[in-house]
Amino acid sequence: MKTPILLTGLSLIASLAALAEFQVAWAEKIKGTTAIDSTSADVDDDGDLDVCLIHLVDEGTVLLNDGSGVFTQSPTAAPLPAAGAAQLGDLDGDGDPDLFLATHLGPCKVWLNDGSGNFSDSGQSISGSYSRVAVSLADLDGDNDLDVVLPANSPMSGSTVIYTEVWLNDGNGVFTDSGQQLGSAFAQSSTVFDVNGDTFPDIALSINGQNKLWINNGSGVFTLSATQLGGGTTFDIQFADLNGDTFPDAFVADGFNPPFADDNEVWFNDGNGTFTNSGQSLGDGYSFCVVLTDLDNDSDIDAVVGNNTTQPNEVWRNDGTGTFTLAPVTLGINNAIDIEAADFDGDNDTDFFLAINGYPSELWNRVPVNQGGPIKDSGQRFGSSSASCLAQGDFDGDNDIDIAMGNGGGIVRILRNNGAGQFRDTPNPLPNGFGNNNGAIGAGDFNGDNFIDLLVVNNPRGGNADLADRVWFNDGTGRFTMSPQLIGAENGGCVAIADVDGDNDLDAIVGNAPYGFGAGQNRIYRNDGTGTFTPYDALGTGNTRGIAVGLINNDAHVDIVVGSIDLPTTIWFGDGTGNFTDSGQSLGTGNTRAVLLGDFDGSPGLDVLCANSSGGSKLYTNSGSGTFTESAQVFTGNNTTSAAAFDLEGDTDLDLWFGRGFFSNPDQLWTNDGSGSFVLETPTYGSQTTEAVIAADFNGDGDMDIFVASQAGDHILWAQGAAAVQAYAESFGLTGTDTEPFEDPDLDGVSNYEEYAFNMNPNLADSAVIGNFATATKGLPVFRVEVNGSNRAFVAETIQRIGADVIDYRLEAATNLVFGAPPAGITVTSNPFNANYQRTTYRYDIPSPPPAHFGRFRVLYSP
Template structure:
């Protein structure tokens, strides 16, 4: 049969599938590595690959995934030795002779001499005899690859005996890596075997395919069921709740106690469409897969995984690697995110949200927050092995990442080339020729490996060190030369392995070699807490991490300038502890578990906030299907609310506006503080409107509060009757009727009231958000004069911007009130009405120029009690793909560039120092077919750095240009004349802020927004929190008790201890501010 299927399958390989002179250089952060030459070390291993026959990247999608590294002391001489796996040649074992010199003992040690396809490798004392054994994963039962996994039992004299069959571990299939740990706390090591799928009919479909077992590709959990000295491993996969299907493309695994309950949990990184798996250990020999309960989204093509404490809060965080390039030209010509439509299809199939970039998941006890975009660790290109540890001994864990793939099948020009191949021309006998041709023209790109040095407070600096450009895969760390810092060993394709000698100096350290008495070398999962100088440092011993590799079993602490350790607490796997004091720094300590006491884990508070009897339900509308270049949806703006006393009983009631086809609800408060919905016929009649904002004011001057409801929704056409605002007149007893009047019909954004002309009647500002189907153009907004008799007339009509919020206040205490506006693609703007009755823009006068942002909300409060109103402003935050400043703005050019009577918003932003178009080439061509001929190749499109390069129109002639200079959520402190800009705490920058509530010096907020297009990604790492403003600065953020995936829109005080937080398109909750 013709091999056409394999060739076409290559189109799906957007997933995983000039040496510079070695030199000693130091980055500006003090971490210094030296590339040790093979001629000095004696390590001449090279993972050489030669595509042929049925063994190449077309026939086996993971052909260029490379090999792994294991570091461990096989002869107990105190020096860690090196094992390399090879794909098309024999594996190698090197004995550490000291001083970074190694001896090749591969033949003498009796490790396999066959050239089978080895993948991951793990060192483990599987039989508890105090000697490290070696388990090697293989690819078998696939075409010409017919090997079984191998277990080399250490004989104690630098030789090994292969005994996988005897232990029940001679699996033959598509193995990636094995991780050994005691999952059931019975004192021996069990094994999780991570396997990977190859494209088949069982690897595509909905999530229900997880339940279909696959004997070659499915993961396996083996329980150690040793009896009477006979060690035997039994497959307990199904009983333990582990998925075993071909849907999983398992490429990486790490084990850690995610929820700090004393039981080891498992994180599995999957390639392609399948979710990553987070198996939470239930403590009864079963696991619950909980990825969607702990993560809002994950990497799309997860290739490497590690866990470690990155913010020194003594909880394990998780990093996963993907393939997002950091070079602008490579980024523009590489396959990236799913289209919005494909993203929706995957969601309908039951898959979790994924993005093709690295994720750095911060542990928040009951869930994780991805902060990779905040830390700028999200893009390192085709990355494999992340290793979290302290490489410069400053007390902060850094991140080392290996990079590169020998052939890049995700190059979009190459994919187009394959798509145009006439397969019919190639007969069966010419298929090998065609395959070789396709492999030959597949692009290559060497990359440098990356070191992110942790500077504290979640600031990471990318190393400036000149690492050699390689195709690097597996990596592991150890202090190979016993000088007190961690060295790194890397397995490379088609060139010699890298040994990086760490030459960092002038910082203290502590190394622990821990053992459980009579249990050999198995202490994986042990936790260590080091207390010194008022700080707590946390480590968890696990050797399998990164990609295809296992690192040293020794535990290393960097101590910076700390010279005295107060104590070290070791929490063993059996829930006992050992406390050590008077440990000398700058040396290795051997610790044997002997005298222990019981240790009780603190229970994590898993209580949920109280549900409120209201659920906002957005109608389904996909804005991007009508406007292909927009960055965000504007059809999901609710709910609105008004908190006011509508029946005159002295208690504040609550009006909540509905989404399209959802009626508003009026909740009446009773003396006990409870809220009961009141049936009102007019609200049912008006359910077809979408309420985007509302205010309470006495419109008919009868001394009770009426409601002005602002309509909106980008799913309507401009001028649609359902965009008309409504007024509900109160009879004083909370019975409402609709005012029979013709009101404005705009896509509303904000309504606010003030008697600006001092005639005793409340006037209105009506702020419009956008013009339907014309994103980027500013709609008309209005100031309406209240003329009495339930009538308003237009006093001012102006394009103020894309308005999201508005407030009236006297900012400079001059007796004249200003109108303060927030919106998209605009600064926080201040307007005043002068003595002549004209509008004046006072933005620059108040020092608010160059604050152009994507502002969602503003709140006015005197934060520092100086008598001046300050401004709190909610923005997108810094955990966002776009970065903006005055020097490097995000710029949007808005015009009908192709004269088809449709507005085209073309956005450029700064991508790691280069200005690039936000829209993909496909999206631009779909919107502007006129540019297709100009950019036939992605390589040409990758050179586009400005609107001029698109050759559409002279920049000076473009209808509208808008910019973003500031994406941080901010406080603007009023000194009486102008504003001083202060960014909110870093935790408040993890996501959008949608609303504030201020009580004294306590500032509460809620956020998250899932309406950004896929290229930007959901903003979902902070549903809410609080902080204080003290002495001119903000203190530490405290999270509100809200669900992980909550999208908060409004935050409302309902009593002195509780806040009601309204959700967009979901359940609303009451959260206690004392928790």
């Protein structure tokens, strides 16, 4: 529960200093990490195509298109229930698209549209509780309404029976089981298409085994065809005339882990629904889906294939005869489990919405080659990722702190900070090998070029993981290139970066964390100064989850603390050349997920904090010579996964933030009195299954903020300097992420911080420009050129918040379109009209005789 905050600037700052209360300063706007399907239609009747994004476990989202291909979460639509698949179509005959949801392990649902993109449950429970990840809508029985095909890929609990069902629509969106049971097979997807030219839609089932084709007699009754259509681990089959003979051929997308071969295939149709394998083996990726469309405008059908994590999503070009070659164009490397192809930006070509599992979904646009085409990442992201680790650094050289976020699928996201603690994905995430998880990330200048590089330590996600750790070199702009060196083949669980051998370059200490509770050999990677590492065994064995580096025993050599979940924490003394000796000390009994070194008690020597998943975290104080004693401090609460030490209150002692995962426990803030005695502060923070935390000044206000990365994708920046805008938004009835500074909950094009700056209502669309400035109390500023004979001046009239430290009002002028700091000579006059706001005029007299001048008035969020 939030502590009440007064709206005056002084009272707010005092409240924060006294209570150390953090507010959410940034979070990913759309949640969820389990996207599995997307479907598009004009759901709000505004003439463009919108998207329903479906998640297997998380809530789904209705995304509204502004007509130019820019999507925002609908402010009025209810969250969509979790499902394995969904399709939009007019189910009840009222002219707007409704939503059929194929539920995973539950009855399927029909959600009806009110015509404005707001969906509600019709109350139907369709079919049994099968595992479903596909659904198809089509008029199967010729009565001019949409029926449904429901494949299943596992039986109901307690049963061994599995089959695909056909449910018929009565025209009003009410469905009845036709009683047909199409085979007994694990169907991954269904495709409805007239394959034999009789005008009736047939059904192709993608199966873990021999794929099946069912022929429609015209009344919605299906008979199994004897034709072959591939067999393997097929996830998708799509039909189009691929060889120019006017008959619909089949592109079969198969998935299988390397080194096993199960390549994608093309099957040619003889016109009667009999298919022959063309003999092509297209790619060796684990393919989930395929879209068939003419990408290169040569009047034949090409293919876009969605592949598994770290494998590029591919474009295959057709030569017109049905022979495909791989094009040098990709649609990213995140696993596109579904691709929706349509003209989303209104420019009369095909764009691609990628539903991505484990990472944010993406939109890719067709654009001219001279604009970055033929297919370009729009930069839009929808959803989140399942985080496993974090690193920080100014990766792009703009003097703020960015984030590298490791994830469960082996791809590192680079989140670029705009300087105000607002983060955005860079377009080139870092893949770290098929089958790998990111266990930890170390950041530092490994090759001596003064740019922050990354060492990504990996562990297995699947049986085909190479487990190799990878070095990524930064060019200084935040673009990374992978080193050809693959280091080690262990189960990396943690990493620390330091010069352990005294040769003035950064080495790495890697903790081995085998799956489960086995023990592995820890290692040191010695750097030759160019970013090439030589590994050697050191620091014992164990299931190591935390490593900390510092000067522990007062000999000026780097020492190391090793924390494990299966063994006590150990202390290793360095000799300055890269050799370490076990001090013989055993701290605690294990269950340690992270270790911190810091002066927690104000006495000489670095102390050790063991963040434990059970038994409570423990503090061990240093005698000054590297001998440790357990403190009497009791930290309540289990399930700690990570921790950060930082000076919260500016009193020079270290406070603690405990990130707690496992079952969505709230994070904890413990404040230190300077002697190593800690008090748990209230409130606790969130319930986001925290995996990693970093403390730093992300928004540039001089206070320490906390970046929290969540396994569930609820990544949050907790900041002390963001509360003014949020408190203002809360005063108008807004809650949660709708109060964040850069949100626009009333969809009037004015973000919350601007509403705060101009005394507007963030919960009401009121984006009007100031009319009569002499009497105005709110509104957007007026900016004009004032002419007096040969003299010219830029004049801005604005409503201004009094004492608003987080808002920067700026009149800028330049002789070209490259604006810098406001010029000298600006005059400012203000007239307060209440305790919080004033009318302010900014004036800049342009030098005479003037060169060409450009001017603008801006309001920046600058906490």
